[in-house]
Amino acid sequence: MGIMRVTMEVGSDGVAVITICNPPVNALAPPNIRVSYWNSDLIRRRIEDFGCFDSVIAGLKEKYREAMKRDDVKAIVLTEEPKVKLPVTGALSSTFDYTTMRTGEGGKFSGGFDINVFQNVHNKGDISLLPDVSVDLVVNTMEDAKKPSVAAIQGLALGGGLELTMGCHARVAAPKTQLGLPELTLGVIPGFGGTQRLPRLVGMSKAVEMMLLSKPIISEEGKKLGLIDAIVSSEELLKVSRLWALDIAQRRRPWMASLHRTDKLGSLSEAREILKVARQQAKQTAPNMPQHQACLDVIEEGVVFGGYSGVLKEAKVFKELVLSSTSRGLVHVFFAQRATSKVPNVTDVGLKPRYIKKVAVIGGGLMGSGIATALLLGNISVVLKEINSEYLQKGMKAIEANIRGLVTRGKLTQDKAEKALSILKGVLDYSEFKHVDMVIEAVIESISLKQSIFSELEKACPPHCILATNTSTIDLNLVGEKTRSQDRIVGAHFFSPAHVMPLLEIVRTEKTSAQVILDLMTVGKTIKKVPVVVGNCTGFAVNRTFFPYSQGAHILVNLGVDVFRIDRLISTFGMPMGPFQLQDLAGYGVAKAVGKEFAAAFPDRTFRSPLVDLLVNSGRNGKNNGKGYYIYEKGRKPKPDASVLPIIEESRRLTNIMPGGKPVSVNDQEIVEMILFPVVNEACRVMDEGVVVRASDLDIASVLGMSFPSYRGGLIFWADSIGPGHIYTSLKKWSEAYGNFFKPSKFLEERATKGMPLVRTLSQFLIYDQRTCFVFFSFKVTSVDNIVYAGPVPYKHTRRIILLDGNTFVVSMVYHFTVTLTICAPCRWLTQINHESKCPQSLFQILITWLDFVTYLHHGHEQKLPWYRGRYEFPMFNP
Numbered sequence: 117m118g119i120m121r122v123t124m125e126v127g128s129d130g131v132a133v134i135t136i137c138n139p140p141v142n143a144l145a146p147p148n149i150r151v152s153y154w155n156s157d158l159i160r161r162r163i164e165d166f167g168c169f170d171s172v173i174a175g176l177k178e179k180y181r182e183a184m185k186r187d188d189v190k191a192i193v194l195t196e197e198p199k200v201k202l203p204v205t206g207a208l209s210s211t212f213d214y215t216t217m218r219t220g221e222g223g224k225f226s227g228g229f230d231i232n233v234f235q236n237v238h239n240k241g242d243i244s245l246l247p248d249v250s251v252d253l254v255v256n257t258m259e260d261a262k263k264p265s266v267a268a269i270q271g272l273a274l275g276g277g278l279e280l281t282m283g284c285h286a287r288v289a290a291p292k293t294q295l296g297l298p299e300l301t302l303g304v305i306p307g308f309g310g311t312q313r314l315p316r317l318v319g320m321s322k323a324v325e326m327m328l329l330s331k332p333i334i335s336e337e338g339k340k341l342g343l344i345d346a347i348v349s350s351e352e353l354l355k356v357s358r359l360w361a362l363d364i365a366q367r368r369r370p371w372m373a374s375l376h377r378t379d380k381l382g383s384l385s386e387a388r389e390i391l392k393v394a395r396q397q398a399k400q401t402a403p404n405m406p407q408h409q410a411c412l413d414v415i416e417e418g419v420v421f422g423g424y425s426g427v428l429k430e431a432k433v434f435k436e437l438v439l440s441s442t443s444r445g446l447v448h449v450f451f452a453q454r455a456t457s458k459v460p461n462v463t464d465v466g467l468k469p470r471y472i473k474k475v476a477v478i479g480g481g482l483m484g485s486g487i488a489t490a491l492l493l494g495n496i497s498v499v500l501k502e503i504n505s506e507y508l509q510k511g512m513k514a515i516e517a518n519i520r521g522l523v524t525r526g527k528l529t530q531d532k533a534e535k536a537l538s539i540l541k542g543v544l545d546y547s548e549f550k551h552v553d554m555v556i557e558a559v560i561e562s563i564s565l566k567q568s569i570f571s572e573l574e575k576a577c578p579p580h581c582i583l584a585t586n587t588s589t590i591d592l593n594l595v596g597e598k599t600r601s602q603d604r605i606v607g608a609h610f611f612s613p614a615h616v617m618p619l620l621e622i623v624r625t626e627k628t629s630a631q632v633i634l635d636l637m638t639v640g641k642t643i644k645k646v647p648v649v650v651g652n653c654t655g656f657a658v659n660r661t662f663f664p665y666s667q668g669a670h671i672l673v674n675l676g677v678d679v680f681r682i683d684r685l686i687s688t689f690g691m692p693m694g695p696f697q698l699q700d701l702a703g704y705g706v707a708k709a710v711g712k713e714f715a716a717a718f719p720d721r722t723f724r725s726p727l728v729d730l731l732v733n734s735g736r737n738g739k740n741n742g743k744g745y746y747i748y749e750k751g752r753k754p755k756p757d758a759s760v761l762p763i764i765e766e767s768r769r770l771t772n773i774m775p776g777g778k779p780v781s782v783n784d785q786e787i788v789e790m791i792l793f794p795v796v797n798e799a800c801r802v803m804d805e806g807v808v809v810r811a812s813d814l815d816i817a818s819v820l821g822m823s824f825p826s827y828r829g830g831l832i833f834w835a836d837s838i839g840p841g842h843i844y845t846s847l848k849k850w851s852e853a854y855g856n857f858f859k860p861s862k863f864l865e866e867r868a869t870k871g872m873p874l875v876r877t878l879s880q881f882l883i884y885d886q887r888t889c890f891v892f893f894s895f896k897v898t899s900v901d902n903i904v905y906a907g908p909v910p911y912k913h914t915r916r917i918i919l920l921d922g923n924t925f926v927v928s929m930v931y932h933f934t935v936t937l938t939i940c941a942p943c944r945w946l947t948q949i950n951h952e953s954k955c956p957q958s959l960f961q962i963l964i965t966w967l968d969f970v971t972y973l974h975h976g977h978e979q980k981l982p983w984y985r986g987r988y989e990f991p992m993f994n995p
């Protein structure tokens with residue numbers, strides 16, 4: 117048997133326990149592997165050995181059919197396997213290392229439908245890859261069965277996972293189990309009947325809230341609402357569920373089919389009123405996302421025409437939405453976010469994160485107090501250092517206000533707030549620093565000040581202490597220049613407000629040790645940030661990439677375009693606000709300081725606009741003093757300020773870039789593109805220089821750091837959806853008309869002229885050169901790793917190659933064994949490569965290096981692959 121499986125055990129009590137097992141989150145995968153893809157007998161044999169053709173959905177159907185047929189089965193309990201070990205058969209089993217295998221880890225009922233399938237549909241455009249689960253499995257097989265089912269849930273039941281449980285006749289859950297329908301975050305709606313059953317179980321208002329906000333509840337709340345019938349400890353879960361199922365079968369408890377209930381729906385007019393309000397809210401909060409209105413329409417269908425009609429409409433709309441560009445973007449973001457936690461040579465070299473218990477923050481200003489707040493909320497003790505007691509008091513008060521504010525807004529309990537504040541200490545010297553595991557410096561952007569602080573830190577802190585700086589622009593090599601601790605120096609670039617914004621940009625230099633990066637990544641996750649590891653350069657990945665954002669806007673204004681029109685169009689595109697309102701919000705001091713840094717680093721592509729200086733001279737400082745491009749009044753939306761127009765005219769006069777002295781005529785689309793294409797252009801340079809590990813890291817950084825619309829998939833995904841060709845041609849045209857700022861980078865030019873996307877997946881190089889060829893991989897693995905198992909199973913601690921059709925080819929490893937494997941596959945199937953190995957000499961890394969080598973051979977020029985190049989020997993090459 118393989119590790120993705122569904123099993124059934126019938127007890128002497130007549131209860132069949134059907135168990136789902138598909139680690140790590142029991143995703144509900146449909147069958148989709150075709151053995152004919154693989155010519156290797158070894159792989160085929162392995163797949164068959166482990167029974168990997170099972171899919172969770174097919175398995176569920178099969179086991180239900182068996183349970184219905186068997187006379188000794190009276191009722192069913194649906195649950196998940198809490199502990200899993202991969203069984204190994206055959207000659208290799210004795211050497212199999214079980215310690216590397218992931219287990220069920222205390223149980224997760226299900227993270228929902230397998231999101232890989234969405235990606236598969238997106239890649240192939242083939243909607244038939246989506247199975248009919250909603251009617252065939254949930255309605256016909258489970259809910260309308262002649263024997264009752266009880267779901268025994270622990271850990272989490274999300275999306276399709278929760279929907280399966282709602283198709284059961286009762287739900288018993290362990291304490292603190294997470295229950296939710298987060299499908300809208302993937303650009304779709306619940307597709308296994310959730311839009312119909314949830315309102316029938318918890319009432320219309322709560323169901324609409326849970327779906328539209330994609331916010332899970334815990335089982336305790338679920339019990340109060342009626343979603344959960346009983347809460348029992350994990351140990352008792354199965355026992356109570358069995359009894360419950362028997363009670364239903366023997367009519368001691370009600371046999372409830374959720375879809376047929378109406379008692380919680382309220383009257384038609386009440387339901388319609390709730391839906392109307394929700395529609396208006398969604399129009400405001402999610403204007404470019406069709407799934408919100410679609411979800412409400414589908415709910416309404418069920419209220420008006422009955423649950424079954426609702427289920428049918430849901431299935432139809434679900435399929436339409438899976439193909440939408442919104443879903444493509446959001447699904448990409450889902451996987452891109454998870455990919456950020458895989459950093460070559462950091463997370464794949466067997467290092468373990470060290471425990472960071474206490475962190476010192478230097479500087480209690482806006483950033484320092486925000487960082488300290490985030491750490492305290494993550495239960496990490498903080499020592500806040502300032503230079504005098506006045507500043508220290510200010511910093512401490514700001515932290516307290518941040519934390520108390522969360523209590524007021526109902527986001528934190530009073531107890532947790534007190535606990536967080538109790539582990540904060542303010543200091544004026546370094547004496548406490550001998551006990552800290554990490555320092556995060558957050559003082560003003562002055563190289564000499566930072567250099568002297570880091571020299572002092574080297575003396576004051578223990579040798580293991582991580583020395584991090586929150587600089588947003590300064591070269592880290594300069595910061596650590598006067599120390600001998602450059603392996604401990606790292607950038608921890610938070611975004612303001614640091615306790616709210618989810619991105620943590622971790623900046624490494626060539627000298628920063630892998631351990632330090634791993635530790636900071638772990639701290640980042642502990643404090644609920646998404647850490648993205650990037651290289652060292654002016655502005656690092658995010659600020660550098662977005663540096664042309666306001667520059668482009670300033671060029672446009674000086675070319676005669678209205679500021680407020682620009683802001684309006686950029687907001688309509690999906691950014692939370694336009695570049696000028698953003699400048700108002702950040703304050704002009706920031707704009708000036710950042711502008712100076714970039715002008716020094718990239719003088720060839722800096723546009724010098726006098727506008728900010730003119731604004732400052734006229735007594736404006738943006739939101740800080742209530743006067744900028746907009747007028748800011750308490751409790752009111754920012755209002756465009758007409759009195760700024762003469763200042764803009766003055767700027768235009770000084771720059772004198774309007775052709776013939778007349779404002780340029782540009783359409784709305786061109787305005788958006790003139791601001792965002794230069795950003796894409798800079799992102800190309802960032803990728804070309806190897807500042808990011810992978811293109812999708814820039815997608816995540818743009819979404820979480822700059823609030824680029826996630827439904828567009830992030831900056832690079834969006835650029836690829838438009839096509840590098842159009843971006844290149846437009847930039848070239850503008851550079852000829854308006855100068856170097858728009859000049860296309862070499863990277864963009866190459867991709868555009870070769871008709872290739874910006875995303876550098878190795879296979880795309882191969883596809884490009886060898887459209888129809890087959891690629892043969894041949895490895896002779898003689899060192900540490902060998903293949904013992906291959907199959908279509910997503911699994912931790914394995915090397916995964918995700919194929920174009922969405923299947924995952926998995927290679928697990930065993931040590932101290934030698935084998936030669938030849939994989940033969942058409943190269944067009946290789947689209948994405950994930951890596952998460954423990955051994956530096958892993959087969960996976962050899963594969964990557966090998967592919968890079970092939971790429972290199974085919975292109976005849978050096979690709980910038982700093983993360984892999986030169987570290988591993990090339991394996992046998994046998995095309």
Ligand SMILES: C[C@H](O)CC(=O)SCCNC(=O)CCNC(=O)[C@H](O)C(C)(C)COP(=O)(O)OP(=O)(O)OC[C@H]1O[C@@H](n2cnc3c(N)ncnc32)[C@H](O)[C@@H]1OP(=O)(O)O
Pocket residue numbers: 140141143144227228229230231232272274275276277279298299302305306307308310451454455910912
């Ligand atoms: C028809 C239906 O209505 C449609 C659906 O059900 S759509 C799916 C709805 N479900 C969701 O949106 C839940 C998505 N998953 C999550 O939110 C989180 O993964 C979680 C809360 C389940 C677990 O979080 P956490 O423990 O931090 O682990 P996380 O790193 O996110 O995920 C672990 C692995 O499981 C994978 N995974 C999680 N949920 C998955 C899913 N539904 N399908 C496929 N893979 C999934 C992740 O990609 C990751 O893989 P990796 O290790 O190779 O990167």
